[in-house]
Amino acid sequence: MMRFVILQSFFLGYKPQGKRSSRRLGVTTAPLQKTMEFVAGCVSSLTMAKRPKQMEEIMNWTISSLEKQGYEGSDRSLEISLFEYGLAWKLCKRATKGGFKKGEYKFIFGCMSDESGNYSRFDWAGNIHESTDPKEEWNWADFAAVAACCGMTEVELLAQDIPCLVTDMLGYYGYENIFGSASYPLEIGSAENRRNLSGKE
Numbered sequence: 001m002m003r004f005v006i007l008q009s010f011f012l013g014y015k016p017q018g019k020r021s022s023r024r025l026g027v028t029t030a031p032l033q034k035t036m037e038f039v040a041g042c043v044s045s046l047t048m049a050k051r052p053k054q055m056e057e058i059m060n061w062t063i064s065s066l067e068k069q070g071y072e073g074s075d076r077s078l079e080i081s082l083f084e085y086g087l088a089w090k091l092c093k094r095a096t097k098g099g100f101k102k103g104e105y106k107f108i109f110g111c112m113s114d115e116s117g118n119y120s121r122f123d124w125a126g127n128i129h130e131s132t133d134p135k136e137e138w139n140w141a142d143f144a145a146v147a148a149c150c151g152m153t154e155v156e157l158l159a160q161d162i163p164c165l166v167t168d169m170l171g172y173y174g175y176e177n178i179f180g181s182a183s184y185p186l187e188i189g190s191a192e193n194r195r196n197l198s199g200k201e
Contacts, residue, residue, distance in 0.1 A: 061108075061122070061186060061187070061188045061189070062188065062189045063078055063079050063082070063188065063189050066078060066082075066088065066108070066188070069090060070090050070091075071088045071089065071090045071108065072088065072089065072090070073085060073087060073088040073089070074087070074164075074167055079189075082108065082110065082119060082122065082188060083110075083118045083119050083120075083188075084118060084119070085110075085167075086109055086110025086119040086122075086170070086175075087107065087108070087109050087110070087166070087167055087170060088107070088108045089105050089106065089107045089108070089163045089166075090105065090106045091103070091104075091105055091130065092104050092105070092106060100126055100127070101127075101129070103129050103130045103131065104126055104127055104128060104129050104130070105126065105128050105129075105130065105162055105163065105166075106124060106125075106126040107124065107125045107126060107128070107163075107166065107179065108122050108123070108124050108188075109122060109123060109124075109125065109170065109175050109179055110122055110175070111123050111175055111182035111185050112182075112185055120187065121182070121185035121186065121187060122185065122186055122187070122188055123179075123182035123183060123184055123185055123186070124184075125178075125179035125180070128162060128166070129162075130161070130162055132162060134158055134165055135158070138169065138178075141169065141173070143157055143158060145172070146168055146169060146172045146173075149168075149171070149172055150168050150171075150172075166178065
């Protein structure tokens with residue numbers, strides 16, 4: 001993969017200088033440019049083919065499909081959990097082809113909001129096991145401060161299951177500190193769903 005990225009950066013960064021001959025290559029730059037564009041296209045296709053398998057299943061996210069996959073949130077309504085609170089999760093009951101192990105949580109989190117304040121773009125994150133030690137996973141966090149913000153003690157905060165703890169951590173630190181930058185922000189469902197949720201016609 002690193003070779004592909006280096007090649008792609010080289011070819012896409014190449015700027016032909018008209019049709020002057022290259023003394024070193026002994027060819028004109030016009031056909032050289034076409035060759036490089038062709039190779040860059042092949043590299044791009046190979047790079048896309050190497051995307052995480054999870055990308056294939058999230059390209060057509062809908063509330064219905066996520067419910068069928070077993071996602072849940074802090075509200076009984078998955079739609080409200082996602083569009084209003086910006087978080088849903090699923091516990092993997094067995095290892096998946098996408099690389100998730102049994103006992104790991106897969107999260108879907110909101111990363112962009114619309115004009116009404118509802119989340120409109122989402123990304124996913126995972127590889128947080130149900131047996132994760134919070135103090136090791138987030139050893140930089142001030143759990144006492146998070147607990148105080150949530151109206152509980154640090155002991156009570158850390159005694160929660162992973163989804164509840166992540167929910168509180170997200171509220172205090174934001175998604176970038178917990179999950180990292182959003183790589184593939186996507187919509188869920190239809191614009192009609194979001195309009196109905198926000199009370200707009």
